[in-house]
Amino acid sequence: MAKYTPPNQSKALQWLDIIFVVVAIFAALWLPLQAGWAGVSRAIVKIENPTWEALGQTPAQVEQWVKLGFADAAAAHDIIQNKFDYTIDWVQLIIMTIVIVGYFLFLFKASDKEYREVIDEKFNGRK
């Protein structure tokens, strides 16, 4: 295989590439925050006039809560009663699976194509 000589990249295009990468990084990290995707499904299950017993805390646990600065059950209520909802959204799971599997398939297939060029040029037909 003939040695591949890459074209020279002008300074302007180099800057354009840097800008593209930076914008893409910010979009990937910032958009989920803006769209409110970066969070879990959970809710506070309210108990009116909570007591330590109603919150399921043993005397030893209550002692530790107090040492940590939670004077009464009402102060710890929102922490104790903040429950996760692990109901599976099957549509979202299928979409996520397709995206991840598709991504890795493309990655390995396209990488292999590029790798063959690298090996051809490096070894130039030699073993």
Place this chain on the structure above:
Amino acid sequence: MSSTLTEKSTVQKVSLLRILGPAHVWALGVGIVLVGEYTGWNFAADKGGTLAALIICWVIGLLYTSVAMIDSEVTSTVAAAGGQYAQAKHIVGPLMAFNVALYLVFAYTMLEVSNAILIADTVKAYAGEGFGDWHYRGVIAGVIVVLAALNYRGVLMSLNVNFVITAVAFIAIIVLFFSVQPWSQGTVLRLGEMVTPDNALPYGWIGVIAGFHWGIWYYLGIEGTTQAAEEVRSPARSLPYGTMAGMITLLIGASITWYVCASLMPWQYLGYTYYPLLDAGKLTGSKALESMMFIATILAALASANGCINDAARAWFSLGRDRYLPTWFSAVHPRYRTPYRSIVFLVPIALAFAFIANLGQAITFSILSGVLHYTFMSINIMMFRRKWPLGSIRRGYTHPFHPLPAIVLFVLCVVTFFAIFLGYGAQLTAMVVFYIIMSLWFHFYRYRYVRRGDQFTMPWPKPAGY
């Protein structure tokens, strides 16, 4: 004209210094990770209960032992800056390498951000009412900028600093452990009263799986030891030794941390707090222990941020050096021999996210890239062994039980993807879409600037099957 040529060749010859030993490799790996025991791992208790956090600690420990074994073999053979990036370039191909470098930069930069936020939160918790928003932001900015300056100044100094502060932070965990008389339950520790049959697994086994998401945080970053491959004096010896010693340190530290914290606080609080070890110090009633854990929390976060800046910059530098990104990033400082432009370039990105994200979000970004990275590693080692079977090239270290560690790693990565889906599925999908866009950009546009044969720098025979 001739002086210009001489100048050019001098610039090209400036390379990273081979100056580090196994202790630095340990300091880099453990330094990045140890903060996970000071914060982060405990969110696994939030998702599944205290017992879930222990199960995850050991199962994820298995995942990382696989990572360390696999990594030690490949990196002791492919000793180049960029770590797994250089591995991907030689074993899978340029596009994979580009993606791996992005995983590394994301994982480490977001980890650095998490550490800066943790330090600011910890200081704020103790500073009182006079500590305003600008003080908070000032601490974040100060941490990121000062550590970047330290990294700019030289790798030996920054890793010497890391070695000392990591050792102090680890010793603090050991001192706390012995101070609470772990051999005598009921004196200070009350595990049986904190973890009861009713609350051990409050969500059942689905909670255990969900907790894998945060369990990654026990050890995330140990694979960063490989970033030093081009700067250690003897990669074949230092990298496996430093990485495996680091993994042993972390497994001990994680188990001790769980035992002390689980025995001192109710699981709901354990899953809620940002500083479980600092709170454990507080719950002993000893001001000295509380102060020690306060200082150790900050030191652990500093060590981690310092190591992350080191690793992210080297991954970015490698991308520039191979023309995957503009070559401007590949400059090595003529005096300090550091990838100074890459170090400086990543500072504003870290600062921006430290100001807009909270701790949980920043950690999640880091974890997402980490899991994609580990998935690659499990496939990478299979390809490595297939393309260069044992005996065909000289390996610095050969990991045992192949392909078992690779299979274990792959299965645990799939489980962790599912765990992330249970809380951050949309965010994971969005990030993978980002990697797809970047991959298309690289494959169909940027790759034209890459010299093909130059990508393969190892003195190996042609890979089998090509």
